[in-house]
Structures are given as structure tokens and as C-alpha cells.
Amino acid sequence: xxxxxxxxxxxxxxxxxxxxxxxxxxxxxxxxxxxxxxxxxxxxxxxxxxxxxxxxxxxxxxxxxxxxxxxxxxxxxxxxxxxxxxxxxxxxxxxxxxxxxxxxxxxxxxxxxxxxxxxxxxxxxxxxxxxxxxxxxxxxxxxxxxxxxxxxxxxxxxxxxxxxxxxxxxxxxxxxxxxxxxxxxxxxxxxxxxxxxxxxxxxxxxxxxxxxxxxxxxxxxxxxxxxxxxxxxxxxxxxxxxxxxxxxxxxxxxxxxxxx
Numbered sequence: 098x099x100x101x102x103x104x105x106x107x108x109x110x111x112x113x114x115x116x117x118x119x120x121x122x123x124x125x126x127x128x129x130x131x132x133x134x135x136x137x138x139x140x141x142x143x144x145x146x147x148x149x150x151x152x153x154x155x156x157x158x159x160x161x162x163x164x165x166x167x168x169x170x171x172x173x174x175x176x177x178x179x180x181x182x183x184x185x186x187x188x189x190x191x192x193x194x195x196x197x198x199x200x201x202x203x204x205x206x207x208x209x210x211x212x213x214x215x216x217x218x219x220x221x222x223x224x225x226x227x228x229x230x231x232x233x234x235x236x237x238x239x240x241x242x243x244x245x246x247x248x249x250x251x252x253x254x255x256x257x258x259x260x261x262x263x264x265x266x267x268x269x270x271x272x273x274x275x276x277x278x279x280x281x282x283x284x285x286x287x288x289x290x291x292x293x294x295x296x297x298x299x300x301x302x303x304x305x306x307x308x309x310x311x312x313x314x315x316x317x318x319x320x321x322x323x324x325x326x327x328x329x330x331x332x333x334x335x336x337x338x339x340x341x342x343x344x345x346x347x348x349x350x351x352x353x354x355x356x357x
Contacts, residue, residue, distance in 0.1 A: 105178060108168045126169055133162040145316055213253050241311040244300040264305045271295040327354035
């Protein structure tokens with residue numbers, strides 16, 4: 098018995114109505130979804146930390162989620178794990194005609210257009226309405242990822258800047274508009290709207306610099322946490338608490354943490 102077959106058997110046993118795990122038996126697609134989302138973010142954290150062992154464990158946890166979905170679907174006579182693999186194999190070969198067929202694609206932009214055309218044909222063949230260009234992008238995505246996908250999809254039809262300067266200018270423009278609203282200070286909703294525009298422009302800047310905005314912000318969050326923890330630990334070593342320290346003291350320790 099190979100490892101995948103063993104894994105499928107383990108999952109089947111966990112869901113067994115009589116001898117399975119009580120928790121696993123009670124789960125549905127909806128109840129395990131939050132765990133799946135959590136696992137994806139834990140994979141991102143493992144990649145950023147550079148911990149290969151942690152990364153391997155988290156990939157296993159995500160695979161378990163996939164097996165879990167497939168087992169429930171099998172019990173409902175919807176599909177099984179093998180169906181998912183067959184579907185994936187077909188999709189990968191179909192979407193890479195320049196690799197598995199005789200299509201000729203020379204540039205990244207050619208590849209992007211080909212990819213979108215193939216996906217459009219897939220939607221039409223499945224009987225799905227060919228709505229607006231951006232309608233296929235899920236609004237359930239995290240906001241930074243959603244913004245990036247919207248921008249990338251619009252760029253496939255030429256709605257994009259070809260140089261970095263106007264992208265930077267747009268960020269400056271949005272920041273200036275926020276400042277104007279702050280001076281007025283009479284419309285909190287307008288301020289929130291302008292902050293959203295600034296964030297969208299920052300995602301666009303990250304995209305043009307080949308930086309993933311979501312990953313970059315996760316890294317910045319982790320860096321902030323590490324440096325702030327240094328402030329707290331340093332203060333405690335002096336017998337002081339965060340509440341007792343002045344802002345100047347904390348800023349000095351912040352700069353010290355940056356130096357380390």
C-alpha cells in the first residue's frame with residue numbers, strides 16, 4: 098500500500114460511523130473551511146520563517162484538509178480524491194498548450210493572454226455566463242490579494258501603467274488627498290474611502306515592483322511584533338512595564354531593536 102492510499106484509508110477510518118473519531122465524524126465542508134484558511138496562512142508563515150521542517154508539516158496539514166473534503170464528498174456520492182487529481186491533470190495540460198501541445202508563446206504577456214482566453218473558454222464550455230472581465234475574481238479573498246488580482250486582470254487588456262513613475266505619483270496623490278480630508282476633518286467616511294484608495298495604490302506599486310503585497314505585509318507584521326517584543330523585554334529587564342515607559346524610551350528601544 099503506497100503512502101497516498103494509506104492516507105485515504107486513514108481518513109476513511111477517521112470518518113467511520115462506528116469506530117472513527119467523534120470530532121472528525123461530525124465535520125462538514127463548511128465546518129472545516131476555517132481550518133483550511135488557517136492552514137494556508139500557517140504555510141505562508143513557515144515559508145517566511147525559512148523553517149523547512151515546519152513548512153513540511155504545514156503542507157501535510159493542508160493535504161489533510163484536501164483529503165477531508167474528498168472523503169466527505171465521497172460519502173455524499175459527489176466525487177472522490179481520484180476525480181480531483183484527474184480534473185487537475187486535465188486542467189494543467191489544457192492551460193499549458195505551449196508545454197504539452199504545439200502552441201507557441203514567446204513572452205510573459207502572451208502567456209497571460211493565452212491563460213485568460215483558455216479560462217474564458219472553460220467557463221463558456223461549462224455553461225457559465227461570460228460576465229465582466231473582473232467578475233470571475235472572488236470577492237471573498239483577503240483585500241490585498243483581491244486588489245492585486247483585480248489589477249493583474251485589468252492589466253491583461255492594457256489597463257495598466259508601463260512605467261513605475263506614474264504608479265509612485267498615484268501613491269503620492271492618494272496620500273495628499275488623505276491629508277486634505279484630515280485638514281477638513283468633517284467626513285470620516287470620506288477619510289476611510291481615501292485610505293482605501295491609498296492602500297489600493299500601494300498594492301499597485303507592490304505589483305509593479307514584483308512584490309506580493311499580502312506577503313510583504315505579513316513580513317512587516319512579524320517584524321513589528323519582534324521589535325515591540327524587544328521593547329517589552331528590555332523594559333522588564335529594567336524593572337519597568339510598558340505602561341510605565343515614556344514614548345521616548347520606547348522609541349529609543351525600537352531603534353535599538355532595528356540595529357539588532
